[in-house]
Amino acid sequence: MTHPAGAFDRQTLALTACVWAVHFFFNGALFTLFIGSHHGWDVQLARAICTLLAAGQCWLAHLLLRWRRQVTFGFLMAVLLSTIPLALVQTGLGALVFRDVAGIGDPWPGTSELALDYLGYQWVFLAWAGLYVGLSHALEVRARDARLAEAERLAQQAQLAALRLQINPHFLFNTLNTVAGLVALGRKEETEATLQNLSHFLRYTLAATPAGFATVTDEVGMLQRYLRIEQVRFSDRLQVRYQVDPASAGAMLPSFALLPLVENAIKHGLGNSEDGIAIEIGACRDGNSLVLWVENDADAARVPREGFGIGLENVRHRLAVMFGNEAVLRAHPVERGWRASLSLPWMELA
Template identity: 35%
Template sequence: MIGKILTSSQYGWLKLLPLFLFFLGGGAFLLHYYGEGISLALMDSGLFTVLLFVGFLLLENVFKYYKPQQENLWLALLLPLMIASLVVVTGRFLLPFLMDDTLFIKASMMIRGALILLIFMGYVLVLIVNGKLEDQLEIRNREELIGKMAKEAELFHLRQQLQPHFLFNSLNSISALVKRQPEKAREMILQLSTFLRGTIRENENEWVSVADEAASLQLFLAIERVRFGHRLEVDFEVEENCLSYKLPPLLLQPLLENAVKHGLYGLIEKVVVKLSMRKVGNYLEVEILNPFDPESISEKGTGFGLESVKRRLYLFFGRNDLLTFVRSNNIFHVKLRIPLLS
């Protein structure tokens, strides 16, 4: 109930209450120890404690907006001295209204001033160190924000490159089909529009489920089957317990596109491309295998597929060992490991 009534500023003052009571009690104890009565000691200590906290407030507001540099650190000594002098002079003026022992007041002012100066200098040191730490934290947060924005911009750029890259290849195929097989060209255009519509929706998400990515890959394969007809067969295996796992959108499509393109190039018989997804330890493991003819001159490409996937994996996970590939026995084998999100 109290928390609903008090404002945030009142909470700030409540945090200072133990420190206020410490100075009040400590000052009263010392004054009483040196001969003042308990009531006078409490009033005397209360007055200087209030003045002390006014000095704290002044110093805090000064160093909140001004942080002394190395060449003007003398201000860190001058300001506490000035405010300590002001506190002592004010106390010297007000104390006679509380007590008649002017001799004690005069004799104790030097000690009071030295103690107050030491307290203010210690407080200024705390404020300077705290300000430096806040500046370093702000710089680090700013650098992290800039790094995050740069990473997101690069990821967006890589993802936006996927559509023109695939679209260019598909349009070439449609162009080849228009005269020879116009019905297939029309079918491919419809499937291409469906695929692109789905990838636009996926681009809005940073992560998609394996089930959604698999559906997108099936759309892609439907387009490729129109393009290559009976020559293309894809063995598509996804373990059911993997369907809910998350991965970056359109991560597998360029790998599968490379497998189809390089698997069919130079071969005239039916080509089987294998794609499997399963959970291995704390990873979603994806394997893509396609045959290739080592004696044929491979179709030249930009290498965009593998490099874009490798770069996206590094931006997401900070690792370069998640994508590997080998060529053996006329089979090109790509293995991709995606760390599972907790």
Template identity: 35%
Template sequence: MINWQKLFENRERLFWTLHTGGWVGFAIVYYIGSFLHDVRGIWIVVIALNAMAGWLLTIPLRYIYRWAHQQNAWKMLFTVAASAYAIALFWAVLKNINYWEIYKHGYRPEAWFMYFTNTINSLIMVVCWSGLYFGIKNFQMLQKEKQNALKASTMAHQAHLKMLRYQLNPHFLFNTLNAISTLILIKDNKTAEAMVSRLSDFLRYSLDKDPIKKIPLKHEIQALELYLEIEKVRFDDRLDVEWDIAENCLEALVPSLILQPIIENAIKYAISKMENGGKINVVAKSFGRDLMLEVSDNGPGAKIENGQLNRSNGVGLPNIQERLNSLYSNNFSYVVSHNQPSGIKVSIRIPFEVSERDNQN
């Protein structure tokens, strides 16, 4: 079975395949066109010799055209026209020799225009060969330019995603280190030590995950649990987290640490503001071909404008929307709304995807 992708990627192999196939096709069409004229074996020999001559004579054109393609427009046009005419004239001479010496056994026509007609036909064939050569070459150049543009776009896209992911680390570190600093100031060294230990585990987990690749939801939950252990050192029983994760969603792919900024936001603006603490609900369920993720709190709430929280200097939540847009284009939804009876709810809808390895299992 022919691997067409490898054939088109290898220019040398593609040229010889098309070059040989084209001249074989010429011989077949020429024979079919003259089938009613002559079916003798010697006529097949003449056609084969003509096709072989055309195959050999047009090979130098490839290297001439390759050089001409690097020249200015007028020089290229002159080179192409002159070389095509020279090859066509030489091929016409060889075809005349094959026809009059082999097929007609030395007979010569009285009318000179029969030679001229053969030259015109040869020139038409060489011009067609040249047109196909430049057409395929230009198509390959356009494809290469598209591939280079796509590669550059992909690299820029990946760099943007990495920037968005790593932008969360300073934001998270600032909040956590500030809490550790406070614990040290009040000489609660035991609690500070516990936070440093859990922070180390969380950062190790975070750095091990490629920001470009999506991860199963179960791994995202593990990361959130590590993060929540850090926060529970600060809030103890004041922080209550309830998980409602559908079994069939555990293997669904999600962007790494996509929920952590939402939970961090809920802790900072809801749980920390409540004297007796509060609750955070994390929900994951499938709906058709989509994965639905929700994070809600029962805090005092906040003002929402144009679907966004009205808070200055926020990094986490706008960052999430940018990441989702980069990964899923328009095939996602990100909604911030008021929770009932109180608090804020962030809802995310993304395509339900699983890894190929899970599909094979």
């Protein structure tokens, strides 16, 4: 479902009740107008039973149809085609009810009589089906708007978190301290490169759209600048390799979705390794999905950890809001080290 099941059930129940209540009173008014009789209680009881049975059939149809994920042409056709067996069943039930409750109708009604009853029920089921599809679409749009609003809020939080990382006194102190050390050693080229990487990194964050997407190329480029700074800080203790399939370079992903994975790899990898680590950043296409991963090779990093941690949990929640069950975040030990991976619906720039 693309919208809350509880709200959908309640509104469908109200819709069904309204449609068949209107049918009950409108049909009764027509009988009174053309026949000039209000009928006896037995006929009214039979009509009420038939109305409840029809409403119950609509509710059962809803329970069978609500498993679908979104309103599509296939869903529309399924709803419309379902009215045919519903009307057929209701025709048979109506004939039995009027015969046994009101004593109206032959033991074996003729084909023409049943056909008229069928047409009478069919148009009401079609009206219900049209309104049901409209309700489904309206709730889906409302749920999508709510998800987008929530995704924008989370994206803004993610950008603010990235900004706090970049201007965090500890981060800046370490970076500037590294630059000062390079200057003292007379390593002019490394000093300039580090300052340029820091400048580009900050500029990318400030220019990014809070709720927007970026290409794999742009995100990996941002990570390269970030990691070059970290490599200068940690020297030979941090090695980085990239396994980005060129075919995935133009694929889209939420901005800053990979940065928390890289931070985790460095934090847990270097924090538990005396010899240093190598980090691998990869991206490829798998069918209709974009798969991205960040992996370190620190044996100590394979120690089981409870949950995702704050950074990865924020990423998981953000992806759940933006893509629902179509996006998956996994974090698990591998043969040597730890891997965090994302699987997202494949998207490209139009």
